[in-house]
Amino acid sequence: MLKKRLIGVVTIKNGWAVQSFGYHRYLPLGKPECMVENLDRWGTDEILVQSIDRSGAKTGPDYALLGKLARLGLSTPLIYGGGIRTVEDGAKVIQRGADRVIVDALLHDDLSVVKGLSEQLGTQAVIASIPVAIGAHRLEWFDYRSKVAAPIGEALFKMIRHGIVSEVMLTDWQHEGTPFGFNNELIDMFQNEKVPLIAFGGISSVEQMTALLARPNVAAIAIGNFLSYREHAVQRFKEVLASGSLRPPIYATEYPL
Amino acid sequence: MSIITIGIIDYGMGNHASVVHSLRDLGFRVRVTKEISELDVADVLLLPGVGALPVAMRNLHERGLVTYLQEQARLQRPLVGICLGMQLLASASYEHGYTAGLDLIPGEIKPFTDHGVHIGWNTLECTQNDPLYTSSDGQAFYFSHSFYFDGPSEYQVAAARHPSLFAAAIRRGSVTGVQFHPEKSQAAGKALLKNLITELVNA
Secondary structure (H helix, E strand, C coil), X not given: CCCEEEEEEEEEECCEEEEEEXXXXXXXXXXXXXXXXXXXXXXXXXXXXXXXXXXXXXXXXXXXXXXXXXXXCCCCCEEEECCCCCHHHHHHHHHCCCCEEEECHHHHHCHHHHHHHHHHHCHHHEEEEEEEEEECCEEEEEECCCCEEEECCHHHHHHHHCCCCCEEXXXXXXXXXXXXXXXXXXXXXXXXXXXXXXXXXXXXXXHHHHHHHCCCCEEEEEECHHHCCCCCHXXXXXXXXXXXXXXXXXXXXXXXX | CCCCEEEEECCCCCCHHHHHHHHHXXXXXXXXXXXXXXXXXXXXXXXXXXXXXXXXXXXXXXXXXXXXXXXXXXXXXXXXXXXXXXXXXXXXXXXXXCEECCCCEEEEEEEXXXXXXXXXXXXXXXXXXXXXXXXXXXXXXXXXXXXXXXXXXXXXXXXXXXXXXXXXXXXXXXXXXXXXXXXXXXXXXHHHHHHHHHHHHHC
């Protein structure tokens, strides 16, 4: 059966991998390619690289970074987000080494481009990133560029229901980087939508992961900072999760070639 | 034994870098090309791909590769399709309307019901005793697709469950395809690629 996934997230700002806290404070971690190489080596189920300053600066996708990552010869699926403005941008991102794309600003700017991406790349290759918080008993969608939160519009819900995107990454932006921060109510408040969800933002403990993975609509959990604090964090989390829903930890020595 | 050369067919779709790296790591010589003269000298032809099938078929037609690939299959040259590349081997697809495929393996590409997608790691279950795949039986591989192969069971050599069984690998003679991405399936994927290509060339 299909396993649920543990996605390693590398956040890039000004060309450097950073720890991100609540979408407003950043601490440098090092070279992105080193972080990505570690996640690949540790057997993460997918790797998400998000360049968070590309859309705001209107500089387009970070093709130079994608080139560096391609040269690593990753054997783990790579998701890229950041600066994608057009269908051509998305196609180039895939050609330069990503397997899937994730869009956030584009959901605010032009849903027709998202539909075009789905038609060109295939639905499975397109993920919607929706940073949310609970406000006035409903989900509020945060635009990280304007710093404004507003209810999720019907146009976005309609696009999701029509299967234009394969998955939605629901980010608890307020608690991103905070230990034990992720608010599970965000998932529960989104449960009427049939789309598979990726939970992200403040997921640090095995208890949180277990609770999230038990929810039928959660296909994956994404973890950023909390994979960076120790070696082999992915394997260690997988070892103690003791959940049949996740692929077991993989060690390279098990597969002599 | 001489080094096996793999001709990766460049038809403007998908991510070649991972496939190239995986194959080179395994000791194969790799050429990424749309030139028939270069493909002619490869031991194995490989169709990778991430994307939608109608665009892929249009690109193959524009590059004059549809007739070429059909002719190579008739000549029993080894041909491997990965993900979208596997779907291209079928007779037709219903992705964004009806599109004729390469028609190398009888069958149609149909959507999972209710806009379903199948993304993530799933276990390969061999349904036939095919030397290309039996050594990978029970291993987990990375899938990312929303359409599946629906065709005669004689061509389905391995399956996965979502939740019911669907074709994860298909084969007709020297032509074979996998719905998953072995190049993105870590060590299990490399082991499968190595065995699959070696067996195909030595078949």
